[in-house]
Amino acid sequence: MVLRILLPLALLTLQGCAFAPGSHIETSGWNPDYEAPPEEDFSHLVNVSRIGPANLRQAIVAEIPSPPEEILLEDSDFQYRIGIGDVLQVTVWDHPELTIPAGSERSSQESGNVVNENGDIYYPYIGYVNVAGKTTQQVREEVADRLSDFLEAPQVDVSVAAFRSQRIYVSGAVETPGVYPLTNIPTRLVDAISQAGGLDENGDWRHVVLTRDGRDYSLSLKDVLEKGNKQHNVLLQSGDVINVPLGNDRKVFVLGEVASTQTLPMGRNGLTLAEAISNVGGLNERQSDATGVFVVRRSEQAGPDSEHLIDLYQLNLKDATAMVVADSFTLNNRDLVYVTAAPLARWNRVISLLVPSFSALFLGDSAVNLTE
Structure with missing residues (x-):
């Protein structure tokens, strides 16, 4: 009886790997011509x-590498450029009839000059002035130069009464996702998140995604706030999309x-x-x-x-x-x-598959001996 047990055990031991646990599909019975593909070396x-x-x-x-050089801009590199939809307030000192032609009851946004679809504003005496893509300083100089044909040494001031042409988009795990205007004050990543009400409880502040001109940049708000890493607090531009992903994703x-x-x-x-x-x-x-x-x-x-x-x-x-x-x-x-x-x-797993068979064999022989 001992030999009957030990002999199969020895044979199965030599081939133990063949009985190891794991997935298997038998294909030889379906297609005798099938040959298993050789194992690839990766x-x-x-x-x-x-x-x-x-x-x-x-x-x-x-975790997050430093942003590339092309998006690391200083505040001094930023200049607000007037765009379509902006409202300009043009002030000519000592000439209130030009500054507030509709009376003092109206706000600057209501009484200002809206930049039309052609990028122009209309101003008394000088007609249409193209302002799109220009700074307020450039517009001031041009208006003053053209008014000098009608007024003696005009003193002109130009400001943006309503910022409507440039905007950024904040989405994802923030309190108030939405569209936010860019103003003449430089806006950075932390500013945009603050405007959106701050991070949601589950917002992943280590992997904030900035999308600019079709390219994604990974920024770490955690590095900015905890480590003072100013590189990740990038200066934003019009059209930028800020997305804060969920940490559970x-x-x-x-x-x-x-x-x-x-x-x-x-x-x-x-x-x-x-x-x-x-x-x-x-x-x-x-x-x-x-x-x-x-x-x-x-x-x-x-x-x-x-x-x-x-x-x-x-x-x-x-x-x-x-x-x-x-x-x-x-x-x-x-x-x-x-x-x-x-x-x-690993060896114990192979043995665990064999033990039940040998137990049954041993108990079977014992049962035969008992009946004899």
Whole structure:
């Protein structure tokens, strides 16, 4: 009876991998000519890095890189240009009949000069003046020059009574999304968010998206407010779209030998590798290989013709103090955290499939002996 048990066990041990758990589709019975495709080697597409104290600065990828130079403008670079729909207030000192022709009861917006669809305003004595694309200083000089043919040394002042031609759009997780006018006062990212009532509770302030001329730029409002990083507080231009995404829309996936495999929302403050492992209950101490904690990330250079598609980071958590390193490694959207199984755990899974068969065989022989 012992030989009857040990002999099949020895044979099955040699072929244990064939009985390992996993998905399988049998195709030979359907098409005898079918040949399984050869396994492809993807190793040349993967860039592997180890996460450790010696190279932590190189292994950690910055959450949000600095914005490109072309959008880093100073306030001194900004000049409001008059556009169609704006209302101008033209004042000629000592000539109230020109300044307020309809009486003092009307506001500046009501009594001002609206820029028409041709970019012109009409003014007494001088007729139409093209103002679109010009600054108030340029318009003042032109009006004064043309009025000098009718008035002696006219003193002219030009201001914008209503800003209607230039606007920005704020959408997403803010209190009051909408369209907001640009004025002659430079408007930056923080100003636009404040005009929109501030961030919603679930707004991801680390990945605010600025869309300008069909191109997206990722900005971190958190870096501006918490770290004083002025680079992300960019100067806005007409037509800019500011979108604050929901933090729950950004996720990471934790799989493998952990207490509970889950999809974790990153929230407004993001997740570190240590937080992700902790949130799923930690490593499975009996089944996991603590030396094989991996972060799989799509490469920023990934594309149809790219030879580098995946960044793979490995962390050895055999020493629990390495969790300090893990807490410094910031995860990106759609990262996959995978904890491998220990070799013994993989073997135990094969044995767990075989034990019921041998138990039945042993009990069957015992039952035969008892009947004899």
